[in-house]
Amino acid sequence: MSFFWEREIETAERDKLRERQFSRIKELLSLVYEKNPFYRKKYTKAGVSPADINSLEDMAKLPFTTKGDFLEDQAKNPPYGTNLTEALSQYVRYHQTTGTTGKPLKWLDTKEGWLWRGKCAAMSLTAAGVTAKDTIFFPFAFGPHVAYWGIFEGAWQLGALAVAGGGWDTLQRVKFLLENEVTVVACTPTYALRMAEVAKENNLDLRKSKVRLTFHAGEPGALIPAVREKISSAWGARPFDYPGLTEVGAYGIHCTAQEAAIHVNEAEFFFELVEPQTGKPVDGSGPGEMVLTNLGRLCSPAIRFRTGDIVRLAEEKCPCGRNFVLLEGGVIGRVDEMITIRGMNVFPSQVAAVVERYIGVEEAYQIVAYTERGMDNLKVLLEPTPERDPSAIVNMLKLKLRETLELRVEVEIVAPGTIARSDYKAKKLVDLRDRR
Numbered sequence: 001m002s003f004f005w006e007r008e009i010e011t012a013e014r015d016k017l018r019e020r021q022f023s024r025i026k027e028l029l030s031l032v033y034e035k036n037p038f039y040r041k042k043y044t045k046a047g048v049s050p051a052d053i054n055s056l057e058d059m060a061k062l063p064f065t066t067k068g069d070f071l072e073d074q075a076k077n078p079p080y081g082t083n084l085t086e087a088l089s090q091y092v093r094y095h096q097t098t099g100t101t102g103k104p105l106k107w108l109d110t111k112e113g114w115l116w117r118g119k120c121a122a123m124s125l126t127a128a129g130v131t132a133k134d135t136i137f138f139p140f141a142f143g144p145h146v147a148y149w150g151i152f153e154g155a156w157q158l159g160a161l162a163v164a165g166g167g168w169d170t171l172q173r174v175k176f177l178l179e180n181e182v183t184v185v186a187c188t189p190t191y192a193l194r195m196a197e198v199a200k201e202n203n204l205d206l207r208k209s210k211v212r213l214t215f216h217a218g219e220p221g222a223l224i225p226a227v228r229e230k231i232s233s234a235w236g237a238r239p240f241d242y243p244g245l246t247e248v249g250a251y252g253i254h255c256t257a258q259e260a261a262i263h264v265n266e267a268e269f270f271f272e273l274v275e276p277q278t279g280k281p282v283d284g285s286g287p288g289e290m291v292l293t294n295l296g297r298l299c300s301p302a303i304r305f306r307t308g309d310i311v312r313l314a315e316e317k318c319p320c321g322r323n324f325v326l327l328e329g330g331v332i333g334r335v336d337e338m339i340t341i342r343g344m345n346v347f348p349s350q351v352a353a354v355v356e357r358y359i360g361v362e363e364a365y366q367i368v369a370y371t372e373r374g375m376d377n378l379k380v381l382l383e384p385t386p387e388r389d390p391s392a393i394v395n396m397l398k399l400k401l402r403e404t405l406e407l408r409v410e411v412e413i414v415a416p417g418t419i420a421r422s423d424y425k426a427k428k429l430v431d432l433r434d435r436r
């Protein structure tokens with residue numbers, strides 16, 4: 001069963017989709033060129049104007065935008081920078097990035113921009129099967145980060161009943177959701193698992209709750225098979241991912257036909273795939289860096305924004321009926337994690353995704369990059385459970401890694417206890433390559 005917010009657009013053929021993207025881009029560019037100091041300056045400096053953009057292919061003539069550009073602009077023009085198409089008095093929402101890798105980036109939205117963000121969230125919620133009949137619980141205190149605020153707004157647009165559960169402890173939240181027949185829970189994967197733990201400690205069974213799906217942002221867990229399995233077995237509910245970035249908005253749609261792949265919402269975003277080193281377009285399915293332009297947030301747009309996220313496109317059409325590109329495994333790595341092995345760009349998380357598809361939660365593994373006779377190589381060390389046939393899993397993993405990465409990767413069985421256990425956020429790569 002597929003669910004749509006705007007069926008006609010979401011199931012449109014690609015040429016129609018691209019036509020629509022182009023007409024919105026034209027509108028966006030002429031507006032920012034006239035009224036947005038950040039883009040006007042950027043395009044003037046690059047010697048391009050909206051008149052030069054006569055097709056989607058022409059978008060390549062425009063310079064990229066990076067998070068660094070926005071940060072620099074805000075440092076020079078405090079506090080909000082110049083990516084403001086409207087007068088400051090028109091803005092109604094403030095958010096900021098988590099700033100884990102430096103100073104947080106501030107972001108403002110007008111009513112129009114905020115409604116657009118909410119609409120994108122409503123599209124994602126709908127694709128996961130959420131309807132006006134659902135009760136969505138947000139079991140945490142809201143801060144200045146945008147993700148869950150967007151979902152909260154999306155729930156409003158959808159007409160679902162939304163409950164903010166800040167200021168309670170975990171047990172109070174568990175009791176609340178059981179008593180009030182909550183059907184959807186929106187929180188990080190880590191917190192969903194924490195709630196399950198607390199419920200168990202108190203002899204409460206979340207599987208008996210009415211929660212039928214969980215909706216996750218802020219961490220990639222909902223696309224990681226091992227984490228999905230943990231959440232669905234603890235909750236008896238299906239996890240969905242809600243990927244987005246403060247700078248561009250929530251671009252991802254995790255439909256019911258996919259376990260671990262997400263659509264880019266091409267009704268509201270223009271998607272490009274580029275080589276991280278050169279910025280040139282990548283032909284075919286990648287991997288490459290995702291570049292996004294949002295089409296409905298004219299007040300503070302991100303145009304050709306370098307996400308730094310590495311993605312790979314699925315080759316098959318999704319059975320849900322959407323013709324939007326489908327990202328296999330969601331974001332599979334960050335640009336700065338990329339390593340080059342025998343001329344091929346590889347992301348440790350891509351290797352991890354393949355390995356995790358075929359091993360159990362109790363089986364530890366480690367990815368090692370090393371140099372042998374002057375050649376860089378990759379291998380996977382694996383600690384299988386005793387009941388597993390070691391040679392079968394080695395052959396299977398080698399084959400699957402070769403198919404996915406188009407690269408030979410050795411797989412080596414190691415003795416139990418060799419590999420340190422760690423959670424899914426830990427770094428899985430050990431880099432032992434010679435530095436020449």
Ligand SMILES: [Zn+2]
Pocket residue numbers: 255256257258263318319320321322
């Ligand atoms: Zn789909």
